[in-house]
Amino acid sequence: MVDLTEATLVRRARAGELEAMRELYERHASRVYTVVRRLAGDNDLAADLAQDAWASAFQKIREFRGEAAFGTWVHRIAVNTALTQLRQAARRRNLEQGFDGSSTQGNPDRWPASGAAERVTIQRALDLLPDGYRSVLWLHDVEGYTHEEIGARLGIAVGTSKSQLAKARARLRALVTESRAEVVDHGAS
Amino acid sequence: MVHLSEETLSELLEGESVTGAKEHLASCPVCRGELEALRRLRSELRELPELDAPPELWSRIEARLPVGGRARGTRRGWRSQIAMQVAALAAVFVLGLGLGRMFAPGDQAGPGSQLVSERAAATSLADAMAEVRRLGAQYDAALRNLEQLAAQEGAPTPSLAEQRLASLDALVEASRTALSVEPADPVLNSYLFAALEERAAVLRQMRVQQGSGSEVLWR
Ligand SMILES: [Zn+2]
Numbered sequence: 001m002v003d004l005t006e007a008t009l010v011r012r013a014r015a016g017e018l019e020a021m022r023e024l025y026e027r028h029a030s031r032v033y034t035v036v037r038r039l040a041g042d043n044d045l046a047a048d049l050a051q052d053a054w055a056s057a058f059q060k061i062r063e064f065r066g067e068a069a070f071g072t073w074v075h076r077i078a079v080n081t082a083l084t085q086l087r088q089a090a091r092r093r094n095l096e097q098g099f100d101g102s103s104t105q106g107n108p109d110r111w112p113a114s115g116a117a118e119r120v121t122i123q124r125a126l127d128l129l130p131d132g133y134r135s136v137l138w139l140h141d142v143e144g145y146t147h148e149e150i151g152a153r154l155g156i157a158v159g160t161s162k163s164q165l166a167k168a169r170a171r172l173r174a175l176v177t178e179s180r181a182e183v184v185d186h187g188a189s
Numbered sequence: 190m191v192h193l194s195e196e197t198l199s200e201l202l203e204g205e206s207v208t209g210a211k212e213h214l215a216s217c218p219v220c221r222g223e224l225e226a227l228r229r230l231r232s233e234l235r236e237l238p239e240l241d242a243p244p245e246l247w248s249r250i251e252a253r254l255p256v257g258g259r260a261r262g263t264r265r266g267w268r269s270q271i272a273m274q275v276a277a278l279a280a281v282f283v284l285g286l287g288l289g290r291m292f293a294p295g296d297q298a299g300p301g302s303q304l305v306s307e308r309a310a311a312t313s314l315a316d317a318m319a320e321v322r323r324l325g326a327q328y329d330a331a332l333r334n335l336e337q338l339a340a341q342e343g344a345p346t347p348s349l350a351e352q353r354l355a356s357l358d359a360l361v362e363a364s365r366t367a368l369s370v371e372p373a374d375p376v377l378n379s380y381l382f383a384a385l386e387e388r389a390a391v392l393r394q395m396r397v398q399q400g401s402g403s404e405v406l407w408r
Binding site: 016018021025029031032033037038043048050051054055058059085092093123137138141142163165166167169170172173176177 | 195196198223227231242243249250385390
């Protein structure tokens with residue numbers, strides 16, 4: 001399936017036409033923002049990631065040869081941008097719980113400090129997961145990445161990816177169940 | 190009865206066969222319920238709605254675009270632009286060092302303005318990059334001092350976090366501008382990523398502190 005209009009837009013964007021870039025952005029902004037928002041777990045970080053992903057895409061649009069749809073290409077750049085920054089953040093934080101989530105403790109910063117009985121929607125529960133868990137869960141269960149692909153992207157073993165996925169699912173289940181039972185004790189592990 | 194582990198349930202969800210699991214499931218409503226719940230959650234994840242990008246996002250992206258004819262102001266040659274950005278980065282690092290020195294007894298305070306003018310004089314790219322690295326290391330060292338002191342003497346005041354936030358905002362901005370000139374530069378990229386993460390961490394901690402009166406501000 002060839003989208004002629006989009007091919008034209010890409011060609012014009014490659015020539016540096018701002019209007020064409022804007023049109024490409026408008027067409028795919030939601031898709032890109034959604035994936036980085038899901039991976040980031042945070043609105044501010046997601047906006048920064050989306051900005052970096054789009055800037056990167058337009059800076060290297062000459063590398064886009066049209067083998068895939070433009071949307072697919074920019075989506076891949078967005079995933080890579082998010083993973084790179086999340087990994088660097090984890091390395092920099094140098095917390096006990098690394099990006100591979102080797103500890104089962106959540107990232108304490110992501111947990112609401114008060115014990116207010118808040119309804120944890122699945123979206124909120126996803127945000128509450130440690131970065132590593134959330135990345136593996138989203139990439140595998142929603143984006144359809146294999147454990148081999150996830151391992152390569154995140155620099156972790158295939159087995160680690162599998163066990164991260166199991167832990168992420170269990171944690172998500174616990175978070176949602178907790179809220180549905182109206183028992184919110186975020187301090188418990 | 191020992192129930193199925195989270196690993197086994199996860200494998201079953203993938204459709205893998207696990208020795209003995211089928212028999213256990215057949216006789217255990219608890220584990221059947223768990224597996225069903227995991228399946229439901231996965232569906233819910235997949236059905237999460239697509240989100241609208243923030244309305245101001247395009248203008249932020251536009252500021253970094255390689256537009257035809259270099260509409261982003263006069264292009265004065267990337268070397269001199271890099272040097273200018275390095276000066277801006279240096280100013281931010283100096284602010285960070287200033288904060289560090291406020292909390293580091295015995296560390297003699299050097300006048301920041303002197304450092305800034307030194308950086309502005311950095312003309313060659315190699316010199317400029319060496320300075321970014323050196324200042325980055327100093328900034329990190331100053332932050333470590335600050336953390337140590339916070340651990341010993343309690344947390345600094347929120348206004349310090351705000352100052353730190355402002356300096357990080359400036360760093361993010363400077364890195365982004367520099368990246369629009371040299372998008373592939375690994376050093377500038379790593380500064381941008383580091384600054385973004387620190388900014389997010391400071392914001393989170395400010396929020397936590399506001400929400401609970403928790404004393405944890407610096408990690
Ligand atoms: Zn059972």
